[in-house]
Amino acid sequence: MYHPSEMFSQYGGSYPLRPPPPPGAGYPQSQAPQYEAFRYPDIDAAPKLDSFFPSLEPSGRLLPPAPGLPYGSSQALPPGPPPSARLPSGVRMSLENGELWKKFSSVGTEMIITKAGRRMFPQLKVSVTGLDPEAKYLLLVDVLPVGGSRYKWHSKRWEASGKAELPPPDRVYIHPDSPASGAHWMRQPVSFHRLKLTNNTLDPHGHLIVHSMHRYQPRVHVIGAGGRRGAGGGCASFTFPETQFLTVTAYQNPQITQLKIESNPFAKGFRENGMNSKREREARIKRKIKANECETDVGESESKKGPCDSTLTEEMPLDHQQPPPPLLPHPSCSFYPTAGTNPSGAEAYVQHPAAFHGLQGAPSPYSSPGQEMTAPPPSPTAKSPLEPSDFRAMLPTSWNSLDIIPFLGGPEPPDASPFPPFKFSFTPYPPTARVYGPPTSYPGSQPPML
DNA sequence: TCATCTCGCACGTTTGAACCGG
DNA sequence: ACCGGTTCAAACGTGCGAGATG
Numbered sequence: 001m002y003h004p005s006e007m008f009s010q011y012g013g014s015y016p017l018r019p020p021p022p023p024g025a026g027y028p029q030s031q032a033p034q035y036e037a038f039r040y041p042d043i044d045a046a047p048k049l050d051s052f053f054p055s056l057e058p059s060g061r062l063l064p065p066a067p068g069l070p071y072g073s074s075q076a077l078p079p080g081p082p083p084s085a086r087l088p089s090g091v092r093m094s095l096e097n098g099e100l101w102k103k104f105s106s107v108g109t110e111m112i113i114t115k116a117g118r119r120m121f122p123q124l125k126v127s128v129t130g131l132d133p134e135a136k137y138l139l140l141v142d143v144l145p146v147g148g149s150r151y152k153w154h155s156k157r158w159e160a161s162g163k164a165e166l167p168p169p170d171r172v173y174i175h176p177d178s179p180a181s182g183a184h185w186m187r188q189p190v191s192f193h194r195l196k197l198t199n200n201t202l203d204p205h206g207h208l209i210v211h212s213m214h215r216y217q218p219r220v221h222v223i224g225a226g227g228r229r230g231a232g233g234g235c236a237s238f239t240f241p242e243t244q245f246l247t248v249t250a251y252q253n254p255q256i257t258q259l260k261i262e263s264n265p266f267a268k269g270f271r272e273n274g275m276n277s278k279r280e281r282e283a284r285i286k287r288k289i290k291a292n293e294c295e296t297d298v299g300e301s302e303s304k305k306g307p308c309d310s311t312l313t314e315e316m317p318l319d320h321q322q323p324p325p326p327l328l329p330h331p332s333c334s335f336y337p338t339a340g341t342n343p344s345g346a347e348a349y350v351q352h353p354a355a356f357h358g359l360q361g362a363p364s365p366y367s368s369p370g371q372e373m374t375a376p377p378p379s380p381t382a383k384s385p386l387e388p389s390d391f392r393a394m395l396p397t398s399w400n401s402l403d404i405i406p407f408l409g410g411p412e413p414p415d416a417s418p419f420p421p422f423k424f425s426f427t428p429y430p431p432t433a434r435v436y437g438p439p440t441s442y443p444g445s446q447p448p449m450l
Numbered sequence: 451t452c453a454t455c456t457c458g459c460a461c462g463t464t465t466g467a468a469c470c471g472g
Numbered sequence: 473a474c475c476g477g478t479t480c481a482a483a484c485g486t487g488c489g490a491g492a493t494g
Contacts, residue, residue, distance in 0.1 A: 112487085115456075119485070152453080199455090212454075249455050250488090257487075266485040269461040 090130035109245035117196030117207035124192040131182030138178035153252035168209035
């Protein structure tokens with residue numbers, strides 16, 4: 001026996017799902033050129049995963065937007081697709097560290113993003129139930145832009161500030177254990193702690209790309225990937241309202257900083273008693289300055305002065321403790337579950353994963369009429385069914401030139417269950433008027449719903 | 451001038467190889 | 473030769489703050 005993570009440890013990166021949108025009417029034309037660099041001209045625009053989930057009707061391929069996402073209520077949300085017979089209808093997911101997330105969301109969760117990629121904290125940690133123990137599944141995470149606005153920290157609160165920027169290249173993070181059996185996923189909570197966010201649109205490491213000062217909603221997908229009993233196909237997507245966050249390059253809300261320091265073990269050094277605490281840092285700086293002075297002095301008159309006295313460990317007075325800023329209004333998140341929501345508060349859409357990112361065939365918000373992507377002919381190199389150890393071959397050959405390839409290296413798994421062809425293609429995302437409508441959904445520039 | 455971003459720093463945690471004894 | 477426990481160093485993950493950028 002072997003552990004799935006040993007087989008597919010290379011799948012821990014993130015993968016582009018769609019090409020960057022062409023400039024459309026809803027976007028500032030001035031920003032259009034920057035996306036040329038992220039266009040994948042050879043990307044298969046055919047329905048994603050069609051061969052992966054052949055039994056699903058096209059009508060079931062739409063992944064509805066997260067209900068209540070303030071992308072513009074004027075657009076009627078399409079009805080949720082009927083549950084797929086291929087994915088157990090009882091699939092449920094709960095957020096393991098929901099309490100921690102709620103702590104953060106009560107003050108407005110901020111996530112640091114860097115060029116090199118920064119982990120999320122709190123991390124996404126979920127429990128899944130209701131899977132077929134013997135069927136194979138992939139677990140993915142992506143982030144949805146929320147709010148259609150850029151935000152700024154003003155007067156100790158977040159305010160909408162202009163239109164959101166063009167969406168960055170879309171990527172998903174595939175859990176390193178994927179694909180694994182339902183039993184594996186249900187055995188213990190699934191952590192996405194290795195997921196990283198970056199603001200580098202040319203990121204070569206496969207991290208999820210986001211814009212700074214924007215709001216996002218993480219989304220977890222469970223995708224059936226076949227198995228010994230032939231189960232496979234279908235997708236269940238889950239979102240947790242408390243996991244919405246704002247991206248920043250430096251923390252704005254000191255309460256968030258404090259919460260992170262208190263909760264994140266990696267930031268332990270910044271706690272009050274840590275060597276990196278404010279007190280210690282200031283003491284260090286003072287010692288350093290003093291030492292420099294001493295060196296200078298020694299250099300000037302070595303023999304005239306005694307050894308440098310660096311006994312400057314006396315406690316530096318703490319900065320005047322400012323009272324914590326008032327809390328943001330309680331989150332008035334509109335991201336509430338709709339009918340069919342599981343008791344955990346997550347929404348589940350059991351559907352064809354081809355619709356990860358929008359309505360197939362729907363007008364693209366990025367393209368002018370007549371710019372619809374067309375489905376290319378099926379790849380002649382596609383194998384079906386695949387050899388047991390050839391999961392990589394399930395990816396479209398057109399992905400060879402994409403940045404996912406570096407993350408697919410590694411030894412071949414010694415054995416694996418046969419999977420149906422694994423094909424992604426791109427569909428327009430997000431649907432028209434959802435993301436980039438004016439920030440009027442925040443009357444009076446209310447703080448974002450966090 | 452201002453808001454935002456980048457980078458280097460110091461410190462703590464994690465991870466895995468090396469070592470040791472049973 | 474194998475196994476389990478310990479040690480240690482390198483890699484990695486943090487927030488901070490100064491300086492750069494637009």
